[in-house]
Structures are given as C-alpha cells and as structure tokens.
Amino acid sequence: MMAKRVISGLALLAAMFGPATAAMSAPIVMNETEAQTPALPPILNARERAATENRILAARLDTIIPAIMREQGIDVWLMVAREYFEEPVVASMLDAENMHARRRTILIFHDPGHGKPVERLTVSRYGLGGLFAPAWDPNKQPDQWQAAADLIAARDPAKIAINTSDLYQFADGMTLSQYEKFTGALPAALRSRIVSGEALAIRWLETRTPAEMEIYPSVLRTAHAVIAEAFSRAVITPGVTTAEQVQWWYRDRLLQLGLEPWFHPSVAIQRAGVKGMLEGAEVIQPGDLLWTDFGINYLRLNTDTQHLAYVLKPGERDAPAGLRQGLVNSNRVQDILRRQFAVGRSGNAALALARAEAVAAGLDPSIYTHPIGLHGHGAGPSIGFWDNQNADPRGSGVINANTAWSIELTTYAAVPEWGGQRVDFRSEENAFFDGKTVRFIDGRQTEITLIPSGQ
Template sequence: MAKAITKAAALAGMALAALPATAQATAPIIMSETEGVAPALPAILSPRERAELENRILADRLDRIIPEIMRAEGIDLWLLVAREYFEEPVVATMLDAENMHARRRTILIFHDPGEGKPVERLTVSRYGLGGLFAPSWNPESQPDQWQAVGDIIAARDPARIAINSSDLSQFADGMTLSQYERFMSALPPALHPRVVSGEGLAIRWLESRTPEEMTLYPTIVRIAHAVIGEAFSRKVITPGVTTAEQVQWWYRDRLMQLGLDPWFHPSVAIQRQGADGMMDGDTVIQPGDLLWTDFGITYLRLNTDTQHVAYVLKPGETEAPAGLRAGLANSNKVQDILTSHFAVGRSGNEVLAMARAEAIAAGLDPSIYTHPIGHHGHGAGPAIGFWDNQNGDPRGDGTIRANTAWSIELTSYAAVPEWGGQRVDFRTEEDAFFDGARVRFIDGRQTEITLIPSTP
C-alpha cells in the first residue's frame, strides 16, 4: 500500500510540474472525503493556459491508453472517421486544443504492429492535428481519400480492424452508413471479414482516467462546489422574492462571467411542507423551503455533475428540522452502501442489485441512477440504474474497471415528522473516482444541509 501511495504521489507531482504557472500557484486540490462549506473559488486558467494543459494531457492519454486498450481488446487497427461539425464522440476527444473541429473529413488510424513496437498514429486528411498524428495522405498523388485509407490498411495487413459501430452505446457508434459504404468499397475484399466493432475500444478510451487528469479533477469539482455555494446563499437568494427560475439563470450568468460552460441547463426546485412534489419555474422561494439543485460544468475537457440541497431558515431557526437532516443522512448511507459494492469486473447491474438489496434491508427507501463521468457528463461505461428503471438494463451489463470516474447519483425518500409525515425526496449527487480498490469522492460530499438565512 505504501509503495502504491508513493507512486501515486510521484505521478501527481509530475502532472503538477507540467501545469502552467498560474495553475501551479493554485493547485493541486487533493481528493478528500470532506466537502467544504461555501468553498473559495479556485483560479480559472486563461484560454492559452487551458490549451497548453489540454494538449499535454491528450498527448499523455494517446501514449498511455491507446496501446493498453488495443492490446487488451485484441485489435490490430482502429479506424475513426469524422466530418467537420459532425465529430463523433471519440474523435472529438482526440482533437488538440487548437483544432476545435474536424476539418473536412478527418480520418484517424491507430495501428499496432506488435512485437512491443509503438502504436502508429496516422491522420488521413489534408490537415495535421497538433503533431499528435502523422500526416499520411498526399492528395496530389492519390486524390481519393478513401482509396488512400484502403491502401494504408492493406499494406499493414491487420488481423482485426475496428470501426466505431454499436447498437448499444452512442459513444461507439460514430461510423455513419455513407462513410461505412465508402470505406468498405476501398478496402480490399479479402479484408472485409476482419472488420469488427470497436465498441470496447471507444468505451475504454473515454472512461479511462489518467493520473494527470485525476490531479486536476478535484480543482474542477471544487469550482462547481464553489459556484453552488454562491447560488445557495443570500448573495443570490432573497426569500420571499427570488424564484427558482431566477437561480437557474444566475448559474448561467455566473458561468459566462467565469468563462466556463455548463454541459446542461441547471436545475433548481423546491420542496415545501404541505405541497406535493417539486416546485420550480416562477415559484418564489420562502422560509422553511428545502431547495435542490442539479449543476454541472465542463472545464479542461472534464465534466462535473452535482446535486445539493439547502434549507431556508425560518425566523428564529438556527438549523434545519431534524427530519430533514435525517433524510440527507439516509442518502449518505445509500451512497456508502453503493460504493462499497464497486469491484473490478462486476457489472453495473450487479452493483445496482446488491446495493438496493442492502439498502432496503437496512430500512431505507432508495432509488439509484449512478453513471460514469469524464469527457461527457453522462459518460461512457456501465450505468448503475436509471431513475425510471431500478431493475437490470442492457446499458448496465458492462463491467466496472479501475481508474474510472463516477457520478454517485441517487436519492432516498423519508417521512419528515416536522412536516406531518410528508414524504420528502433527498436527492444527492457527487463525483468520485474508483481506483480499482475503493471509491473516493473527488472533492468530498454534502453531509450537512446548506443553510440560507431568512434575513440578511
């Protein structure tokens, strides 16, 4: 264990040394099980600093992940195709920071020659990609781009050729029908039987988190936590005046000020004693309300996804009612139960069934809908339940792997005595990292309801 910790620390130090000066001055925030109350907002990098860092991380990912997953999946050659403004999910994550879109038709080829030799990274397109792929097409000598692809593949004679085609996963279904037809017409017929789905490659590329990324991820999640802390405060909310919708649009304005992007429109809703369900839109926030938010950002090509709750104190109150505090504690218990069942090789459906059975046996009323996170908010990899399906699902058949990030998203329901036994929904969501042995929250988790004073 000590040796593993030493290695992790060394890798973190290497990643920190590669950071721009501004980032080094404010980083790293270390993964922690404890979430700060109204944490300070970390410094946001300039566009140039972000680009430098994103390019370093991408180069490391290509060097580190591609050979590993191609050999694990038994693939000799992986073909990826994208068109300008129609980038498929995998190619979009392989473009350097200065190439924001594929140019015309961008074709990428990874070829593993075997015998321990480096994996070739080729681009069959008119434009280079930040020096990360070797340009491999001369239109003057071969005007037909697809024939150039066919010639490159034929010369390498791979035993298995992967293309991104999948009925199950949107992340591995990037090969369109027109491009498939053109590709197959250019590929020698003798190689056609060797074409297979690259689903495993696409998912593993997207779900794998590197040490360098995990050095940065706590800061990214801290930014999200800090913005939520601002939203759930008197800086933004005036009880009796502010509506749920106004808080939603405050988030959007704040992110624009910070030069950050949301990956979905923020949610804000209200549960109130005597009212059914969640209220949102133009509902005015009042003392005694339990507020809920769902908020996520994209920064340095990684995403966050967080759900927190807050209570608006009534005049004279100094804490939330005990029943509400107990309800959040119940959701924390479900989190603990769920994460205890993570294991390499176990499917998402297996984890869901085991966690639900244990939580229900403990007297809890859970609903679990946890998902991978990383390059996409709802990321590649096996789902662990859906809010509208607490049974097994084909999307949960995939196996859990080490070095993956997760949004531990779930809720539990509880009757609140102070609200006349009203059934309340205690939604929670926190980002976490599974190293293969245990799940750790990236920047802690909410264990105390945020309090918003009813008066300034």
C-alpha cells in the same frame, strides 16, 4: 508505469507560464470531506487551458491506446469525422487548437505488435497538433478513401475496428455513408476482418489518467464553489427570488467566469403541505427545502452535483431534524453503493447488491449512478436509472478500474415536522474508483446548506 510516464502538469505549466500559474502550485487534492463554503479556485486563461488539455491528451494517447488495443486484440482502429459532425471519440482526440475535424478527418491506430509503439496516423491534410502523423499525399493519391484502404492493406491486420454499436451512442460514430465509402475502397479479403470498436471506444472514454485526476478536484471545487454561492443570501432573497431566477443566475455566473455548463441547471423547491417539486416562477420562501442539479465542463472534464439547502424560518438555527435525517439516509446509500464496486462486476449486479442492502437497512432508495469524465453522462455501464431500478442492458457492461463516477441517487422518507410528508432527498457527488475503493473527488454534502431568512 502509467504514472511514471505522465509529466507533472503543474511543473509543465510553471515552466511555460511562470508566475502566471503560481496559484496552481498548491493543487486541491482528493478528499472525502466537502468544504462548507468553498473558495473559487483560480480559473485558467485560454492559453493555460490549451496547454493543460494538450498535455493530458498526449499522455492519454501514449498510455491508454496501446493498453486497450492489446486488451481487446485489435490491430487497426479506424475512425471518421467530418467538419462540425465529429463523433464522440474523435472529438475527444482533437487538440485544443483544432476545435473541429477538417473537411473529412480519418484517424488510424495501428498496433504492429512485438512491443513496438502504436502508430497514430491521420489520412487528412493536417497533422492534428503533432499527435497524429499525416499519412496522405493528395498529389500521389487523390482519393482519400483509397489512401486509407491502401494504408490498412499494407499492414494486413487481422482485426479492423470501426465504431459501431446499437447500445452505446459513444461507440456508434461510423455513419452509413462513410462505412460504404470505406468498405468500397477496402480489398474484399479485408472486409471480413472488420469488427465493432465498441469496447475500444468505451475503454478510451471511461479511463481516467493520473494527469486527469491531478486536476479533477480543482474542477469539481470550482463547481462546488458556484453552488455554494447560488445557495446563499448573495443570490437568494426569501420571499422574492424565484427558482428559475437561480437557474439563470448560474448561467450568467458561468459566463462571467468563462466556463460552460453541460446542461441547463435545475433548481426546485419542496415545501411542507405541497406535493412534489415546485419549479419555474415559484418564489422561494422560509421553510423551503431547495434542490439543485448543476454541472460544468472545464479542462475537458465534467462535473455533476446535486445539493440540498434549507431556508431558515425566523428564529430557526437549523433545519428540522427530519430533513437532516433524510440527507443522512442518502449518505448511507452512497456508502452502501460504494462498497459494491468491484472490477469486472456489472453495473446491474452492483445495483442489485446495493439496493438489497439498503432496503434491508430500512431505507427507501432509488439509485441512478453513471460514469462521468469526458462527458457528463459518460461512457461505461450505468448503475440503475431513476425510472428503472431493475437490470437494464445499459448496465450489463463491467466496472473497470481508473474510472470516475457520478454517485447519483435519492432516498425517500417521511418527515415528522412536515406532518409525515414523503420528501425526496436527492444527492449526487463525483467519485473515483481506483480498482479497490471509491473515493469522492472533492468530498460530499453531509449537512444541508442553511440560507438565513433575513427576518
């Protein structure tokens, strides 16, 4: 049903912009195999991006909101944001032209029941791109809080959800000052009906729609193409280039492309005979195993990828077999973890099952997988942490269908060619869980990238 209601983004963009978006007519589709040297997809201009973001947001509001409010049995969901202090859920509901809340913006969803459409109201001076109907006339009621309270009281809801949560930052948007103002205006009989909107906030943020999954492969391909460029002789000159120079190259490259990272890129070196990771001003040398962690935010979707590269020594044609086997091991743990995804299973349970199977197979894993989507470290249950491989309160939530994940983990292995040195084979790839299977959005790294020494 959801897929039928979502208008094809490609058709809409073609109708609006004609030949300017012709490059989007052959979209990248989800696949299990990552291209070795992926080409950079066309980058949309500002107007095209806004059209795409607004189309997807409208579809999300039309489809997700009614589903999750009825799933959770909530009649009214109220959120508050102030200019430059937008809480995560409200920020995700602003259209592309409204970059911030105006003054104080109050959003109210009301489900009247009986199959009727959910009302989307804003108790503010502005209608937010036509996605929310303005429901406040300051000339009739100067007090904004009283206007919101009157609107809610007239609908007599059994449950009023506000975003408050001790566990999840995504669902803790209601500040103390705004809560006091709201409850002070609300009739006393309705105050006992206030409940936490934690589940609503998580479900809204974690759910991926067909329209989002239509563009996610291209977003991820963009990140993969930039990583491929970083791990090449176009950027790295062995014996000259430092790890931090590659980090800042990423930042400059994204500026050129009109894109943004959601965290500062990481680049580090593992080297035979040297313990741990080398970073910063360390010069990259032939024989080094390089690691990068890189993510972008584009069209409101985030990527998070970790790849490995090997700098060939003079005369070498491939990475040492022990290093290649290390990546194979990490790929095996990815597959083991993917098999543990099940609707209704907690993140902690998936972690325990995956670790048990991996250890039984003779592997040495550390799993720290997280949801991804509107945020890089997204809303939803975590599956392990690098510093905690046991059950964690943040992993107690259940896995749901139509969610995206950053399959992030590592395995450790002794590398014979490095004198038995214990090496860290970090891997991170983004995937989609449709409720039955976990598929990579734009493939995964299965072969270590090779960088010629040039000698």
